[in-house]
Amino acid sequence: KAGVTQTPRYLIKTRGQQVTLSCSPISGHRSVSWYQQTPGQGLQFLFEYFSETQRNKGNFPGRFSGRQFSNSRSEMNVSTLELGDSALYLCASSPTGLNNNEQFFGPGTRLTVL
């Protein structure tokens, strides 16, 4: 099976712009979670989608949003970018979610905000 793929791998934006990141889960996985990774804060949970519905949400402002499509692919959007949004954004998929199931991570999208 192909692993979790994320596109693009690298992205450079300027403050105020918006960005959309994409994640394709492992075939058959219905849960997709998004994380923000920074050196100072580590890995922070953004949200989880399962069967096109947001099932879980972390403590991020409304500028961060996401959605999931019927084929389980997910997108994450960040509007009005700030310098502090520079981070590695990781997507993880699992068959059913956090109920004792391992999460499989993609390589991440490195976002740099100038």
Place this chain on the structure above:
Amino acid sequence: AQSVTQPDIHITVSEGASLELRCNYSYGATPYLFWYVQSPGQGLQLLLKYFSGDTLVQGIKGFEAEFKRSQSSFNLRKPSVHWSDAAEYFCAVDPGYAGNNRKLIWGLGTSLAVNP
């Protein structure tokens, strides 16, 4: 507040030496516990997990971890480190709350360097 602590930010060991990476958590009940590894430019890969049962769990790449309830710890060990083990290691905890509030809580990671 719920938290996961990895006390060692950076560790350097010699190839062939033993390794122990520490992880402590602050939850009342027994959570679900995970260790992940992240190599440069890569996503995270699961090394091992503990849900219940035997408190010593075996993982991939020769790693093992022991859950100690009395110490709220889940330390990762390897008897003999290889140069390819140089990476960032993350401990994560799922408190196991029911409903829609479940999420993994992550430690800040331990960076492992291996001297030849």
